[in-house]
Amino acid sequence: MGFIINRDLYVPELDAWIDPPEPRARAIITHGHADHARSGHGAVLATPDTIEIMKVRYGEDCAGRFEALDYRTPLQVNGATVSFYPAGHILGSAQVLIEFAGQRAVVTGDYKRLRDRTAQPYEPVPCDLLITEATFGLPVFQHPDPRDEIARLLKSVAAQPERSHLIGSYALGKAQRVIALLRDAGWEKPIYLHGAMIRLCELYQALGVDLGELLPATGMPKAAMMGQIVIAPPSAIRDRWSRRFPDPVVCQASGWMSVKQRARQALVELPLVISDHCDWGELNVSILESRAETAWVTHGREDALVYWCRQQGLAAEPLALPGLDDDGGEGGE
Amino acid sequence: MRRFADLLELLALTPSRTRKIEALKRYFSEVPDPDRGIALAVLTGEMNIRNVKPALLRETVLAQVDETLFALSYDYVGDLGETIALIWPHQAEGELPGLSTLVDLLNFTSKAELPKVIGGLLSQAAIHERWALVKLATGSLRIGVSARLAKTALADMSGVALQDIEEVWHGLKPPYENLFAWLEGRADRPDIDHAARFHPLMLSNPIEDRDFEKLDPKDFSAEWKWDGIRVQLVMGPLGVSMFSRTGDDIGGSFPDVVENAAGEAVLDGELLVGHGFDALSFNDLQQRLNRKVPSGKQMQELPAFVRVYDMLFDGDEDVRALGWEARRGRLEKWFRNNPQTRMDVSEILPFKDWDDLGRLRRQGADEHGHEGVMIKLRTAPYVPGRPKGNWFKWKRDPNVVDAVLMYAQRGHGKRSSYYSDYTFGVWKGNEIVPIGKAYFGFTDEELKQIDKWIRAHTTAAFGPVREVKKELVFEVAFDSAQKSGRHKSGVALRFPRINRIRWDKPAQEAARIEDMEAFVS
Numbered sequence: 001m002g003f004i005i006n007r008d009l010y011v012p013e014l015d016a017w018i019d020p021p022e023p024r025a026r027a028i029i030t031h032g033h034a035d036h037a038r039s040g041h042g043a044v045l046a047t048p049d050t051i052e053i054m055k056v057r058y059g060e061d062c063a064g065r066f067e068a069l070d071y072r073t074p075l076q077v078n079g080a081t082v083s084f085y086p087a088g089h090i091l092g093s094a095q096v097l098i099e100f101a102g103q104r105a106v107v108t109g110d111y112k113r114l115r116d117r118t119a120q121p122y123e124p125v126p127c128d129l130l131i132t133e134a135t136f137g138l139p140v141f142q143h144p145d146p147r148d149e150i151a152r153l154l155k156s157v158a159a160q161p162e163r164s165h166l167i168g169s170y171a172l173g174k175a176q177r178v179i180a181l182l183r184d185a186g187w188e189k190p191i192y193l194h195g196a197m198i199r200l201c202e203l204y205q206a207l208g209v210d211l212g213e214l215l216p217a218t219g220m221p222k223a224a225m226m227g228q229i230v231i232a233p234p235s236a237i238r239d240r241w242s243r244r245f246p247d248p249v250v251c252q253a254s255g256w257m258s259v260k261q262r263a264r265q266a267l268v269e270l271p272l273v274i275s276d277h278c279d280w281g282e283l284n285v286s287i288l289e290s291r292a293e294t295a296w297v298t299h300g301r302e303d304a305l306v307y308w309c310r311q312q313g314l315a316a317e318p319l320a321l322p323g324l325d326d327d328g329g330e331g332g333e
Numbered sequence: 334m335r336r337f338a339d340l341l342e343l344l345a346l347t348p349s350r351t352r353k354i355e356a357l358k359r360y361f362s363e364v365p366d367p368d369r370g371i372a373l374a375v376l377t378g379e380m381n382i383r384n385v386k387p388a389l390l391r392e393t394v395l396a397q398v399d400e401t402l403f404a405l406s407y408d409y410v411g412d413l414g415e416t417i418a419l420i421w422p423h424q425a426e427g428e429l430p431g432l433s434t435l436v437d438l439l440n441f442t443s444k445a446e447l448p449k450v451i452g453g454l455l456s457q458a459a460i461h462e463r464w465a466l467v468k469l470a471t472g473s474l475r476i477g478v479s480a481r482l483a484k485t486a487l488a489d490m491s492g493v494a495l496q497d498i499e500e501v502w503h504g505l506k507p508p509y510e511n512l513f514a515w516l517e518g519r520a521d522r523p524d525i526d527h528a529a530r531f532h533p534l535m536l537s538n539p540i541e542d543r544d545f546e547k548l549d550p551k552d553f554s555a556e557w558k559w560d561g562i563r564v565q566l567v568m569g570p571l572g573v574s575m576f577s578r579t580g581d582d583i584g585g586s587f588p589d590v591v592e593n594a595a596g597e598a599v600l601d602g603e604l605l606v607g608h609g610f611d612a613l614s615f616n617d618l619q620q621r622l623n624r625k626v627p628s629g630k631q632m633q634e635l636p637a638f639v640r641v642y643d644m645l646f647d648g649d650e651d652v653r654a655l656g657w658e659a660r661r662g663r664l665e666k667w668f669r670n671n672p673q674t675r676m677d678v679s680e681i682l683p684f685k686d687w688d689d690l691g692r693l694r695r696q697g698a699d700e701h702g703h704e705g706v707m708i709k710l711r712t713a714p715y716v717p718g719r720p721k722g723n724w725f726k727w728k729r730d731p732n733v734v735d736a737v738l739m740y741a742q743r744g745h746g747k748r749s750s751y752y753s754d755y756t757f758g759v760w761k762g763n764e765i766v767p768i769g770k771a772y773f774g775f776t777d778e779e780l781k782q783i784d785k786w787i788r789a790h791t792t793a794a795f796g797p798v799r800e801v802k803k804e805l806v807f808e809v810a811f812d813s814a815q816k817s818g819r820h821k822s823g824v825a826l827r828f829p830r831i832n833r834i835r836w837d838k839p840a841q842e843a844a845r846i847e848d849m850e851a852f853v854s
Contacts, residue, residue, distance in 0.1 A: 139398065140406045140419035144460060258419060260345055260464065261412055262750065264477075269346050304405045311399075 003129055004080070004100045007296070007319055009107065013080040013100050016045070018107050021321075028082065030109025031093035032057065032172055045069055047084055049092025049207060053172065056203050071120065074099075087111035088122030089276050090173030091204060097125055105129040106290065110299070112275065113282045114146065117184075118176045118209050130292035131319070135277040136255050137297065137305035143255060143279040149272045150181045156249060156270055157227065164225045164245040165270070168234035168252040171196045173276055175231050176204045178253050179211045181274070182229065192217035192225070194232030194241070222246050238267060255279070284308065334429035334458070336364060337372055338465035345476035353478065357486035361513075368432040370508025373487075375469055377480035379507060382439045384447055385470040387413055393448040393455075397422055408797045411743060411750070414471055417455075418464035427457035429466070433508060439470055491516035499717050503531040503580050531565060531580040532599060532645055532653075533717035537707060537724035544725070545687045552712070554657065555682040555690055557697060558705040558726055559603035559640055560615050562622070566590075566600045566639060566676075569649075575604075575639075586625055587637045589675060596671030597648045600664075601715075602641035602679070610638060610677050614702070615827070616815060641668075642679040642707075645715055653715035660715065682706065690727075698729035702813070705729045731810035732852055733832055735843045737765050738805040741787045742798050744772060751780055752787045752799065755831070757807055758822065761846040765803050766822040768849065774810070774830030783834065806835040806843050814852035824849045 005011050009018040016026040023040035030036050030046075032053030037046075039062035044051070048068040055062065069075055071094065074083045084094035089110040096107040104127040111133065113122045136143075157165050169175040175197050182191065190213040193201060201214055217230045225245050232241070234252055242248050252268045255275025263271040278286060283305060287295055295309045295316040302318035309316035343356050357376075361369050374380040394403060394417050403420065410416040429435065435454070442450045451470065455463050468474050484502070488495040493516055504525025505512050514520035563578040573591040575584040584591040587604070605612040606621055613635070621627060621635050644664040645653050652660055661681075668678055684690040690706060697703035705728035713723035736757035744753030758767040775783065786805060793800040810832040817825035824846070 138406045138409055139402050139422070140410055140416060142419070142424075142460065258460075259410055260342070260415060261410070263346060265750065267348060269348065271346065301405070301409065304402050307401055307405075308399075 003105065003294075004098055004103050005105045005107070005129065005131065009131070009321070011080070011082075011098055014077050014082060014098070018096055019109065027063075028096055029054070030087065030096060030107065031090055033090070033110070033170075036109060039063065043067060045075075045082070047071065047092045047094050050094070051092075052203060052207065053092060053200070056199055057172070085123050085125045086120035088113060088116060088119050090119050091176070091207060091209065093119060095125055097127065103128050105131070106292075107131045108133055108286075110135065110277055111286070112278050113286070114143065116177055116180075116276075118173070118180050118204065119276075124286065124289040127290050127292050129294045129296070130287060130290045131296045131298065132283065132287060132305070133277065133299040134283065134297045134302050134305045135300040136275065136279050137283060137301040139280045139304070141255060141258065141275075141279045142281065143258070143275050144273050146177075146181055146274045147185065149253075149274050150178075150185045153229075153251065153270065153272060154182075154185060154187065157229065160249065161227045163247045163249050164228050164230055165251055166230045166232060166237045166242055166245060166248045167272070168237040168250070168254075168268070169197075169231050171233055172200050174253055174274070176201060176209060176211060177276065178231060178272075178274060179214070180209065183210070183212050187229070188212070189228065190215045192220070192228055192230040194218075194230070194236050196233050196236070197231055218244070220244075234266075287314070288312065334432060334435065334462055334465070336360070337368075337375075337432055337469075338459075338462045340372070341465045341468060341474070341476060342461055344478045350482070353482060354486045354489055357483060358490040361487065361490055366510050366513060367508035370510060370513065371432040371436050373483060373509055374507035375472070375474070376478060376483040378472065378474075379480075380436070380469070380472050382436065382470055382472060384442075384444050385439055385451070387471065389444075389447060390414075390417055390451070390467065390471065393417075393451050394420065396448065396452065408743065412475070414467040414473065415464060418460070418467050421455045421463055423456035424463070425457070425459045429454065429458050429462055432469075435466075435469065487512075487516060491518075496717065497522075499533050501525055503533070531567065531574075531576040531582075533580075534563065534565065534578055534601065535643075535715050535717060535724060536719040537726045538719060538721065540708065540725040540727045548687075550684065550686050550690070552710060553708050554661075554711055555684055555693075556642060556679045556707045556709070557682065557703050558707050558728065559605060559612065559679070560702075560704045561603040561605040561612065561618055561640070564602060564604045564639060565645075566594060566598075566602070566641075568594050568597050568599070570597065586621070586627065588627075589632050590637050590639055593673070593675040595673060596667065597646075598644060598667055598671075599646035600639070600641045600676075601643035601645060602639045602676070604637060604639055606635040606637050608636060610640075612640070614813075636675075638675045638677065640679050641676055643715065656712040656714060657709050658711045694727060694729060703729070704812070731812060731832070732814070733808055733810050734759065734768075734849065734852075735806050735835060735838060736768060736809045737803050737840045737843045738787075738801055738807060739765060739767055739803065740798050740800055741783075751784045753780055753784070755783075755807070757809060759844040759846050759849060761822065765840075765843075766846065767820055768822045768824050769809065769811070769820075769826040769829045771807075771809060771829045771831050774832060775834065779834055804840050806838040806840055807831050808833040808835055811852075814849060816853055822846055822849070824853060 016028050017024045018028045019030055019036040020027050025042040027041040028045045032050050037054050039058040042064040044063040045067045051066045051068050071084050071086055074081045080100040083097045087093040087095045087109050098105045106125050106127040111122055169178050179191055192215050205211055237250055249269050251270040251272055253272040253274040256262050257271030258273045295314050296319045297305045298319040298321050306316045306318050340360050344353050347353055398420055406420050407416045458466055484498050501523050511523040515522050565576045567574045573594045574582050575591055577583050606618045607613040617635055644660050647663045694706050708725040710723045736759055738755055739758050740756040741752040742754040744751055754772040756767050756770045758765040787801055790802040791799045809829050811826040811829040813827045815825050
């Protein structure tokens with residue numbers, strides 16, 4: 001049977017590419033992370049929030065033309081229909097549904113199902129062909145409740161009031177989610193930000209996500225940072241940048257942190273297992289709920305998920321997309 | 334159990350030694366007997382749960398998890414215990430019992446029932462408790478905490494000297510209630526029979542070229558470095574024990590030594606095999622080490638003996654505080670009074686200066702295959718551990734060969750995400766044949782570079798193994814080479830390690846199989 005999407009995520013009927021790694025005349029972008037959204041495309045179709053994020057990250061003119069499409073709003077092109085459904089990954093993230101000639105194909109992009117007030121909540125979309133990510137596609141990944149992880153963090157902050165806690169988080173999505181979780185857990189003090197976080201946090205707040213009082217982390221006297229929480233990109237946390245803080249506790253918020261040997265390698269003292277991707281169980285449920293007969297698996301540990309899909313009676317195969325590392329690449333985490 | 338799981342996690346992740354010690358002190362002073370003693374046994378590697386072996390854990394988990402998915406997961410995580418802890422599909426269905434109850438449960442459950450019991454415990458545990466539970470059950474921690482660190486915390490906590498704790502340690506048993514009572518001033522020092530116990534060994538440091546100018550040869554004595562295994566013979570009125578360097582009693586495997594030992598003393602020496610005190614190779618000794626109980630034929634063909642080089646107790650008199658020279662005098666006198674058939678005394682090598690000793694060392698290596706020489710300070714008392722400046726080892730220069738990287742496999746433990754196990758080979762005609770495998774000798778930085786190179790030069794993957802382009806040359810150091818039917822090349826290396834990475838060297842210039850024959854002894 002022919003599919004309405006090619007294995008390199010090109011849709012012939014729309015003459016458009018989904019999350020292309022190279023500049024294309026027409027691109028459909030699932031969300032704003034750099035391994036999905038790149039600058040230099042001719043025309044970009046994305047959700048309004050994703051377009052705002054791209055403009056902040058790459059500049060107003062990072063694409064020839066932007067076309068915003070709201071969730072659940074079908075757009076007809078050449079007899080095919082494209083529509084977006086929330087993916088729950090970060091603000092504005094979308095699954096792409098393509099319908100043509102009686103076939104429904106969904107590209108999930110990155111997605112998660114756990115509650116997160118900084119992203120529009122995931123909705124299952126029935127389809128024939130499901131193209132799913134597999135960042136955490138091994139049964140060893142069972143993400144805990146992020147509220148428990150934040151409780152561990154706050155316990156550590158209370159027990160070591162003379163140290164500051166530095167949380168390594170990706171600037172887009174993870175940082176804002178960690179801040180929101182801290183606020184929801186009752187942390188009312190200002191949260192301090194590395195420079196790379198500031199513009200995106202401001203954008204989230206402008207788009208209606210309340211993050212409380214945020215201050216730049218630089219320029220504060222060392223003593224004032226005792227007992228404070230700082231959010232910075234993972235690379236800055238183990239770099240000279242962190243020397244300005246009093247005896248910092250290196251934390252990292254990531255789904256990878258469940259593997260203790262990984263945390264040790266990364267010299268993380270307090271790992272926080274907070275992921276913006278599905279864990280194994282969520283991937284399983286999502287695939288079954290889609291009622292797809294065919295699954296293409298990409299972005300991560302494809303082997304195990306392909307094997308599992310075949311056990312469930314689906315036709316499944318791995319998709320090797322260019323520009324993605326086979327492991328350790330943190331795929332927008 | 335939760336408390337112990339928290340402690341293990343902190344120890345695994347806190348880089349600061351001081352903070353680890355603080356955490357251990359807090360744990361030992363706040364947790365009551367007998368749980369803290371069980372924790373101490375786990376941390377010092379003294380906890381041995383007889384029936385829980387990796388195979389049994391695997392069986393337990395495969396009753397719940399698909400085998401292929403488990404294999405893929407294990408390959409990714411790299412640590413069996415952690416894979417099981419992470420993959421177990423049920424959690425927090427109850428509360429785990431305390432440590433000592435857990436250990437009793439694991440020890441007293443029959444082998445047939447164990448998978449069910451362990452499965453039940455895993456399902457009760459929260460995720461991070463599962464990790465601690467598996468570590469506890471297997472006794473293999475691999476979290477970068479040494480027995481010494483745990484004892485240092487005990488010393489710190491109580492004000493008792495670390496050496497005093499080491500001294501009684503091998504006479505104590507979990508859960509160490511008498512030890513804690515002593516450390517907390519509630520009881521006297523535990524009374525153990527000193528002459529009948531294992532005593533921690535004195536170890537040497539490698540000597541560096543720059544050390545020699547600071548050391549006066551007149552202050553030192555030299556002996557050959559014997560290529561066997563280090564043992565301690567404890568000979569008392571009740572019998573003879575022979576301990577390995579870690580304190581395991583291995584006397585049962587060497588009845589030819591212990592049954593023929595006469596007299597009372599605690600002696601330090603090297604276990605070797607051979608006729609008439611003429612030592613055979615380590616390979617020959619290995620055949621005896623592999624057998625728990627040797628056959629009569631083996632004992633005839635490979636008789637064991639101990640080459641003694643030091644004395645800790647003369648009769649029941651502790652002589653460790655004496656200098657090396659005085660102990661050596663005692664040792665020689667004791668041998669005159671107690672003639673032996675399976676023990677002799679390691680000979681002293683006379684030398685004028687360091688150059689002279691260097692010549693001896695090379696000659697010994699070339700003509701007799703000696704591993705090198707030991708250099709001992711004449712005035713040094715016998716101090717457990719690795720005191721600086723007392724004993725030195727001066728190993729002969731290793732053999733080296735330029736070999737080509739062929740296959741790489743992901744490491745385990747701390748290196749679980751890196752390709753860190755390497756198979757390398759040499760030219761045989763127009764093809765490269767493997768001669769060995771090595772997984773150390775490089776720095777963490779070099780490991781990252783090699784890992785990157787491997788990912789970029791993979792030509793095929795077989796499960797966890799990657800085949801790479803035959804382009805990267807390693808300078809491999811090794812102690813000796815032997816004929817081997819196991820390798821296609823017919824040669825196997827002893828103790829191979831990566832000496833240097835020859836990014837600069839073209840593979841065509843790597844060694845040929847003919848070059849290896851010169852090394853085969």
